[in-house]
Amino acid sequence: MSTVVIRGARPYGEDAVDIEVTDGVITGIGSDLEVGTDVEVVDATGLVALPGFVDLHTHLREPGREDTETIETGSRAAALGGYTAVFAMANTDPVADNAVVVEHVWRRGQEIGLVDVHPVGAVTVGLEGEKLAELGTMARSAARVRLFSDDGLCVADPLIMRRALEYTKALDAVIAQHAEEPRLTVGAQAHEGDLAARLGLAGWPAVAEEAIVARDCLLAKHVGARLHVCHVSTEGTADVLRWAKARGTRVSAEVTPHHLLLDDERLSTYDPVNKVNPPLRTAPDAKALRQALADGTVDCVATDHAPHASQDKDCEWSAARPGMLGLQTALSIVVATMVEPGLLDWRGVARVMSERPAEIAGLPDQGRPIAVGEPATITLVDPAARWTVRGAELASIAANTPYEGMELPGAVVATYLRGRLTARDGKATA
Amino acid sequence: MRHLLGTEGLDPATALAILDTADGLKRTLLGREVKKLPTLRGRTVITCFYEDSTRTRVSFEIAGKWMSADVVNVSAGSSSAKKGESLRDTALTLAAAGADCVVVRHPASGAAHRVASWLSHTNTSVVNAGDGTHEHPTQALLDMATLRERLGGVEGRRIGIVGDVLHSRVARSNVHLLTSFGAEVVLVAPPTLLPTGVADWPVGAAGSLRISHYLDAELPTLDAVMMLRVQAERMHGGFFPSAREYSIAYGLSEARAAMLPEHAVVLHPGPMLRGMEISPAVADSGRSAITQQVANGVHVRMAVLYHLLAGEEDAA
Numbered sequence: 001m002s003t004v005v006i007r008g009a010r011p012y013g014e015d016a017v018d019i020e021v022t023d024g025v026i027t028g029i030g031s032d033l034e035v036g037t038d039v040e041v042v043d044a045t046g047l048v049a050l051p052g053f054v055d056l057h058t059h060l061r062e063p064g065r066e067d068t069e070t071i072e073t074g075s076r077a078a079a080l081g082g083y084t085a086v087f088a089m090a091n092t093d094p095v096a097d098n099a100v101v102v103e104h105v106w107r108r109g110q111e112i113g114l115v116d117v118h119p120v121g122a123v124t125v126g127l128e129g130e131k132l133a134e135l136g137t138m139a140r141s142a143a144r145v146r147l148f149s150d151d152g153l154c155v156a157d158p159l160i161m162r163r164a165l166e167y168t169k170a171l172d173a174v175i176a177q178h179a180e181e182p183r184l185t186v187g188a189q190a191h192e193g194d195l196a197a198r199l200g201l202a203g204w205p206a207v208a209e210e211a212i213v214a215r216d217c218l219l220a221k222h223v224g225a226r227l228h229v230c231h232v233s234t235e236g237t238a239d240v241l242r243w244a245k246a247r248g249t250r251v252s253a254e255v256t257p258h259h260l261l262l263d264d265e266r267l268s269t270y271d272p273v274n275k276v277n278p279p280l281r282t283a284p285d286a287k288a289l290r291q292a293l294a295d296g297t298v299d300c301v302a303t304d305h306a307p308h309a310s311q312d313k314d315c316e317w318s319a320a321r322p323g324m325l326g327l328q329t330a331l332s333i334v335v336a337t338m339v340e341p342g343l344l345d346w347r348g349v350a351r352v353m354s355e356r357p358a359e360i361a362g363l364p365d366q367g368r369p370i371a372v373g374e375p376a377t378i379t380l381v382d383p384a385a386r387w388t389v390r391g392a393e394l395a396s397i398a399a400n401t402p403y404e405g406m407e408l409p410g411a412v413v414a415t416y417l418r419g420r421l422t423a424r425d426g427k428a429t430a
Numbered sequence: 431m432r433h434l435l436g437t438e439g440l441d442p443a444t445a446l447a448i449l450d451t452a453d454g455l456k457r458t459l460l461g462r463e464v465k466k467l468p469t470l471r472g473r474t475v476i477t478c479f480y481e482d483s484t485r486t487r488v489s490f491e492i493a494g495k496w497m498s499a500d501v502v503n504v505s506a507g508s509s510s511a512k513k514g515e516s517l518r519d520t521a522l523t524l525a526a527a528g529a530d531c532v533v534v535r536h537p538a539s540g541a542a543h544r545v546a547s548w549l550s551h552t553n554t555s556v557v558n559a560g561d562g563t564h565e566h567p568t569q570a571l572l573d574m575a576t577l578r579e580r581l582g583g584v585e586g587r588r589i590g591i592v593g594d595v596l597h598s599r600v601a602r603s604n605v606h607l608l609t610s611f612g613a614e615v616v617l618v619a620p621p622t623l624l625p626t627g628v629a630d631w632p633v634g635a636a637g638s639l640r641i642s643h644y645l646d647a648e649l650p651t652l653d654a655v656m657m658l659r660v661q662a663e664r665m666h667g668g669f670f671p672s673a674r675e676y677s678i679a680y681g682l683s684e685a686r687a688a689m690l691p692e693h694a695v696v697l698h699p700g701p702m703l704r705g706m707e708i709s710p711a712v713a714d715s716g717r718s719a720i721t722q723q724v725a726n727g728v729h730v731r732m733a734v735l736y737h738l739l740a741g742e743e744d745a746a
Contacts, residue, residue, distance in 0.1 A: 271547075315516055
């Protein structure tokens with residue numbers, strides 16, 4: 001039996017308590033808990049204790065692009081970012097559209113043991129949007145896939161999408177849609193707005209996202225299925241979600257940290273570190289997304305962590321791959337955009353970073369309350385810390401962070417997964 | 431001036447200095463049999479074209495040669511780009527090989543800006559010879575030189591730019607340069623060929639910008655009309671129903687040209703699609719400045735190379 005007492009932490013930013021953890025479970029919470037001599041005491045004075053974060057949207061690049069990220073390096077980045085569960089998107093090479101690949105990803109995650117790595121299964125074979133992948137086989141595999149997505153590509157065919165939504169009802173699973181009408185985004189390079197037009201970058205119009213979200217909400221309601229919307233990026237999408245939720249659609253949605261903080265003003269340097277899909281939108285969009293996250297229209301934050309090699313970023317804009325690192329900066333961006341302006345308190349942070357994503361993905365032992373009898377899956381955050389982002393110092397192999405050189409508030413000090421320390425003071429423990 | 435990447439944000443005084451230098455060079459060379467000035471002897475200019483181009487590449491090459499620079503032409507088809515070398519590595523290679531100036535034409539918007547940032551630690555200058563659908567600054571400068579000759583200047587003048595503004599780097603560069611010199615620019619195109627929010631673009635404070643969909647309504651008050659090329663791929667992209675319908679609404683026919691004021695000038699950046707956006711008779715008429723544009727192109731590019739490589743202090 002091993003026991004740890006986390007001393008003086010403030011669950012959800014509230015009154016300081018001691019948290020006793022025995023064999024991965026919270027066994028006591030109170031002020032000045034008595035501590036035996038063989039018990040390890042961790043001083044957490046001033047730190048905020050939150051349930052471990054759950055990321056519904058990461059790209060760990062293994063198998064296929066291990067030169068940019070592996071399940072191991074991505075797990076380290078996740079633990080350092082306060083995450084205890086991540087969902088690894090299916091657009092690997094080979095594609096995670098079958099039980100073999102998803103079981104590989106799941107097992108590698110378990111071997112590394114820093115974070116629960118849940119593979120996302122592809123909706124269609126090869127992400128080609130034409131034929132349903134063997135969703136049931138993936139759901140029944142050792143990886144127990146419950147989230148399916150063709151992310152990177154939209155399930156654009158309305159009939160295929162309808163069938164996918166219907167079929168997953170029997171699997172207790174959810175389809176996560178990358179909402180992008182492909183006919184409206186042919187050659188698209190950047191948010192279709194004044195700036196991209198002036199810069200000669202082909203536009204990715206907001207309506208290409210909003211039209212698919214509206215269609216899919218209608219389809220989900222029609223067939224009585226659940227729908228999850230990936231990386232909501234526009235004010236109009238938030239409006240559509242608000243409308244759909246009001247009429248009882250079972251829809252959930254995520255927003256990325258970069259869409260909360262950054263906007264298309266960043267295009268003017270043509271530096272592809274700012275290229276991402278969906279693209280950085282306008283400042284009013286970012287403001288509307290922060291509001292939508294605060295009021296629950298958008299359920300949670302997901303990173304869309306997307307490592308890319310320098311040769312795929314340090315090039316001309318149109319040749320660059322879209323995507324940015326996100327796991328280690330997500331909490332700080334949420335503090336900067338939501339906590340500091342008063343849009344979310346720490347209870348709210350727990351909701352959008354942990355509780356809601358765990359519910360959406362159906363993880364029974366994540367996003368749990370910090371309470372006796374619950375798993376000791378806890379992230380300790382120093383709310384007063386400030387740190388400067390350096391891509392080269394992040395745990396990912398790739399270094400494509402758009403926050404290079406920015407000073408951000410709030411830092412993850414320690415992460416516990418079922419009582420086991422996975423990261424502490426900037427070092428992953430494996 | 432370290433680089434010439436665009437006319438957006440180009441200081442009007444610098445633009446004026448280039449135009450005055452071009453003017454001086456043109457007068458100096460007028461009637462000379464040997465068109466060679468020693469000014470850039472020993473300097474190396476490399477043109478690096480990732481898109482097919484006749485007039486721009488030749489114009490830069492002649493400009494460099496008339497200034498006695500050593501001019502090397504690299505095209506994507508014959509370079510390492512074909513073997514998969516990145517634009518960054520090509521740029522670093524050309525600078526390391528001794529280029530004092532790299533002239534870049536590339537299908538990606540912003541390519542010249544990226545090259546300039548990669549070469550920021552060198553002394554190599556970068557000239558944007560057309561980047562995607564973004565800018566083509568020397569084209570705008572040569573258009574301005576032509577308009578100065580024909581109209582005496584553009585301040586208070588109304589200039590129509592007609593056609594595929596959406597995909598036109600020539601239009602973008604002209605909008606910024608013309609308005610910074612006080613012109614009133616009217617973009618005339620069907621709504622499908624106008625960039626998002628173009629009416630609200632920040633333009634030179636001295637000038638103004640507005641849009642119109644009706645060429646016939648604009649022609650009688652234009653001092654100059656610049657016809658843009660309609661690229662074949664646009665005809666199939668659903669931007670307008672047919673070449674015939676486009677030509678009927680936006681082509682500069684003889685009847686349309688007759689609606690222009692007597693003094694009005696017709697420009698075209700080339701290559702022209704005769705019979706499509708401009709009728710042959712108009713293109714070859716006295717009010718057409720099309721060949722004058724090409725001639726001025728050489729002098730303007732000589733002036734640009736001069737200002738980049740020889741410094742401002744002894745400008746002609």
